[in-house]
Amino acid sequence: MKLYAENILLKDGWAAKQTITIEQGVITAIEAGMIAGAEIAKGAVIPGMVNCHSHAFQRAFAGFSEQGSEGQDSFWTWRKIMYQFLAQLTDVDAKNIAKQLYIEMLKMGYTRVAEFHYLHHDIDGSTYDSNTSDGSTSKAISSKGSSANLATMAQAIFTAAKESGIGLTLLPVLYQHGGFGEKAPNDGQKRFINSTKQFNQLVSDCFALSEQYSNTNVGIAPHSLRAVDKASLISAVAHVRSLDKQAPIHIHISEQQKEVDDCLQHYGKRPVQWLLDNIELDKFWCLIHATHIDEAERKGIIAKQAIAGICPTTEANLGDGIFPTTEFLAEQGTIAIGSDSHISVNPIEELRWLEYAQRLIKQQRAILASDEQASVGQNLWQQAAQGGAQSTNSNTGCLAVGKQADLLVLDSDKTKLFANANQHLLDSMIFASQQNPVTDVMVNGVWQIRAQQHAEQEQASDNFAKLLVRLSAS
Ligand SMILES: [Zn+2]
Numbered sequence: 001m002k003l004y005a006e007n008i009l010l011k012d013g014w015a016a017k018q019t020i021t022i023e024q025g026v027i028t029a030i031e032a033g034m035i036a037g038a039e040i041a042k043g044a045v046i047p048g049m050v051n052c053h054s055h056a057f058q059r060a061f062a063g064f065s066e067q068g069s070e071g072q073d074s075f076w077t078w079r080k081i082m083y084q085f086l087a088q089l090t091d092v093d094a095k096n097i098a099k100q101l102y103i104e105m106l107k108m109g110y111t112r113v114a115e116f117h118y119l120h121h122d123i124d125g126s127t128y129d130s131n132t133s134d135g136s137t138s139k140a141i142s143s144k145g146s147s148a149n150l151a152t153m154a155q156a157i158f159t160a161a162k163e164s165g166i167g168l169t170l171l172p173v174l175y176q177h178g179g180f181g182e183k184a185p186n187d188g189q190k191r192f193i194n195s196t197k198q199f200n201q202l203v204s205d206c207f208a209l210s211e212q213y214s215n216t217n218v219g220i221a222p223h224s225l226r227a228v229d230k231a232s233l234i235s236a237v238a239h240v241r242s243l244d245k246q247a248p249i250h251i252h253i254s255e256q257q258k259e260v261d262d263c264l265q266h267y268g269k270r271p272v273q274w275l276l277d278n279i280e281l282d283k284f285w286c287l288i289h290a291t292h293i294d295e296a297e298r299k300g301i302i303a304k305q306a307i308a309g310i311c312p313t314t315e316a317n318l319g320d321g322i323f324p325t326t327e328f329l330a331e332q333g334t335i336a337i338g339s340d341s342h343i344s345v346n347p348i349e350e351l352r353w354l355e356y357a358q359r360l361i362k363q364q365r366a367i368l369a370s371d372e373q374a375s376v377g378q379n380l381w382q383q384a385a386q387g388g389a390q391s392t393n394s395n396t397g398c399l400a401v402g403k404q405a406d407l408l409v410l411d412s413d414k415t416k417l418f419a420n421a422n423q424h425l426l427d428s429m430i431f432a433s434q435q436n437p438v439t440d441v442m443v444n445g446v447w448q449i450r451a452q453q454h455a456e457q458e459q460a461s462d463n464f465a466k467l468l469v470r471l472s473a474s
Pocket of ligand 1: 116252288
């Protein structure tokens with residue numbers, strides 16, 4: 001198909017009056033002028049955003065953990081509520097939650113998601129059985145041996161991605177311990193736990209599944225240094241790299257000061273420093289949060305070309321802290337953004353908070369611009385989209401010949417109400433617009449959102465609302 005845009009944000013900047021040709025999901029030509037037969041975009045065209053960090057099931061309890069208890073709430077009390085919530089979820093629930101969430105993501109301009117997937121097992125902690133993983137609520141049988149279907153929950157995620165149309169990078173999570181020093185996991189964590197051997201099998205199973213779903217790929221996510229020991233980490237990395245040398249590897253790290261303190265006590269090093277000293281990082285590693293890092297750690301991440309996966313609204317909601325974004329970007333670090341707990345599902349809000357947190361602590365304005373790009377909004381959108389593409393090892397993140405056609409059309413009826421010359425357009429979108437300006441969304445060459453609507457939105461939201469009623473009643 002051909003799409004004509006009055007204005008389009010290409011890899012090298014804005015271009016006027018261009019027609020792009022898309023074949024089998026890929027942009028094969030970009031030509032000046034309107035070519036006969038081209039569809040006319042209803043506003044400016046920009047690259048879709050990559051969401052580098054999602055735990056889909058957490059969407060189901062967004063809003064459930066905001067009741068204060070005399071200043072005693074923290075990340076750790078939130079986590080307790082989260083564990084109570086997920087203890088009730090079946091594989092069918094997991095699919096329904098993810099489908100609703102992914103439709104919401106598409107509407108707001110996320111065209112690909114890295115799913116940090118750690119809800120693996122049945123409600124009682126046993127592995128799912130291969131005979132019952134047909135989409136019905138599976139009956140758990142312990143010690144199933146070869147009949148276990150380790151990828152039942154992963155399949156729910158693949159199905160949700162397919163039905164919503166979002167691109168997916170599935171990251172099965174290795175989770176083994178309840179804390180540093182191989183502490184036994186607690187009851188709330190039993191659905192996450194795999195032996196290293198079982199985990200590596202799950203990863204292989206997910207690679208095989210990915211073959212059946214277009215626009216998907218697979219990496220791994222060792223959960224954190226507190227949940228995975230060194231030997232298991234090395235084994236899991238070796239296994240996934242034997243399947244794909246460029247497989248994305250994501251890890252939660254240095255999100256909380258307590259985690260840094262515990263790591264210092266156990267390893268004698270801060271978490272990122274330990275990782276830098278013990279594991280060969282590269283540009284396919286994405287360090288999620290990396291909130292509490294010192295200067296040496298910051299420079300170490302950049303030297304390895306690893307990515308910082310920042311989740312500004314979740315980090316604010318959980319009271320985590322503020323990533324040193326100003327210094328990291330000034331030193332040419334690569335960032336991506338994620339919606340993590342889904343307290344917000346909106347890349348505009350993530351980028352707004354990313355900049356505002358820096359303004360508030362530095363008492364300055366327009367901080368996250370660059371020498372080449374004076375527009376904070378444009379600089380952040382392009383850097384986060386391209387960093388997100390790197391973090392998912394996907395052919396996305398910018399619009400150019402040879403890139404996948406993951407793009408957004410901004411509604412000119414909305415953008416015309418704000419400063420809308422090209423140099424101001426993404427600034428207005430990120431800092432000034434109160435309504436979603438994204439009207440049409442294309443993923444891999446297919447329109448998934450037209451005029452802010454998704455073909456399956458009603459069925460998805462009905463299923464999700466019913467599930468919420470059931471969960472809040474129990
Ligand atoms: Zn997370």
